[in-house]
Amino acid sequence: xxxxxxxxxxxxxxxxxxxxxxxxxxxxxxxxxxxxxxxxxxxxxxxxxxxxxxxxxxxxxxxxxxxxxxxxxxxxxxxxxxxxxxxxxxxxxxxxxxxxxxxxxxxxxxxxxxxxxxxxxxxxxxxxxxxxxxxxxxxxxxxxxxxxxxxxxxxxxxxxxxxxxxxxxxxxxxxxxxxxxxxxxxxxxxxxxxxxxxxxxxxxxxxxxxxxxxxxxxxxxxxxxxxxxxxxxxxx
Numbered sequence: 001x002x003x004x005x006x007x008x009x010x011x012x013x014x015x016x017x018x019x020x021x022x023x024x025x026x027x028x029x030x031x032x033x034x035x036x037x038x039x040x041x042x043x044x045x046x047x048x049x050x051x052x053x054x055x056x057x058x059x060x061x062x063x064x065x066x067x068x069x070x071x072x073x074x075x076x077x078x079x080x081x082x083x084x085x086x087x088x089x090x091x092x093x094x095x096x097x098x099x100x101x102x103x104x105x106x107x108x109x110x111x112x113x114x115x116x117x118x119x120x121x122x123x124x125x126x127x128x129x130x131x132x133x134x135x136x137x138x139x140x141x142x143x144x145x146x147x148x149x150x151x152x153x154x155x156x157x158x159x160x161x162x163x164x165x166x167x168x169x170x171x172x173x174x175x176x177x178x179x180x181x182x183x184x185x186x187x188x189x190x191x192x193x194x195x196x197x198x199x200x201x202x203x204x205x206x207x208x209x210x211x212x213x214x215x216x217x218x219x220x221x222x223x224x225x226x227x228x229x230x231x232x233x234x235x236x
Contacts, residue, residue: 003032003082003210004075006101006136010124011117012089014107015143017044018176019202020086021054023105025185026203027082028056035080037061039097040088051183063088068096075100094121098128101136103209105167107143110155122162137209139165141202144172165209168201 007020020036028034038045038060049058059078063071075083087097098104106121108114118140125138140159145152147169159166175195179186186196 002080003103004085004101005082005103005105005206006085006087006097007105007107008085008087008094008097008101008121008125009106009108009114009117010089010091010094010121011114014109014114014117015170015176016040016089016107017048017086018180019105019107019141019143019170020084021045021048022176022179022186022199023203023206024056024082024084025054026199027084027206029185030203030207033081035059035078035083037075037078037083037085039063039075039085039093042088045086048180048183053183054185063093063096068092071096072100089117091124094124095128098125098136099132103137103139103206105139105141105206107141107170108155108159109144110142110151115158118159118162122164137165139167139206139209141167142169145169146171165205167205168198170198170202171195173198 005023007016007023009016017040024034024036034056036045036056036058038058039062041062041064043060045058046060048054061071061074075085085097085101087093104125106118108118122138125136129135140162142152142155142159145155147153147156152169156166156169171194173195175186186199
């Protein structure tokens with residue numbers, strides 16, 4: 001079964017690219033045939049991949065002004081058993097990526113603005129779920145947070161109030177910055193053991209959702225994706 005995972009959040013600056021790259025690398029290390037779609041015009045994932053050390057392909061396929069159907073078809077043409085999409089923080093891009101996804105991961109940092117954006121992203125996910133028989137599955141990911149602090153514990157509690165799966169937290173660590181600077185995944189960063197263990201735990205959680213929920217079939221065509229996005233956002 002092909003898995004499509006969308007890393008989505010209506011607000012920028014929440015660490016979507018870090019989650020997307022590190023998750024893709026760990027899935028590849030576990031034997032999944034993985035590709036990453038850099039759907040953000042800022043091309044941060046593509047810049048991370050430039051040294052050629054990640055071990056999986058990164059395809060720059062931003063939605064920009066192209067028709068959603070054409071973008072969806074370009075994503076579906078990528079040959080990989082597991083496709084991770086690093087999504088731009090706009091309703092149109094979110095709707096397109098979520099319409100294709102089996103699993104949506106929403107990173108959220110300890111910020112009231114992030115929580116508001118998470119609620120809006122959930123509205124888009126739920127609108128797509130109505131038209132896709134409950135798909136996609138969803139994980140809320142506490143990001144750039146220390147779970148031992150009161151702030152970290154409060155974020156976890158606030159995310160659980162959405163009644164969705166909440167993953168183990170990912171910390172705000174300089175190892176991620178070094179990994180980007182070196183063009184490496186966390187498994188290749190020489191001094192990022194704690195960060196790497198967090199990514200491993202996060203990936204364990206993602207795999208457990210797949211195993212428990214058995215994601216449904218990916219959308220069969222760009223036409224179906226366009227219909228779902230139009231119904232969700234009203235924008236093509």
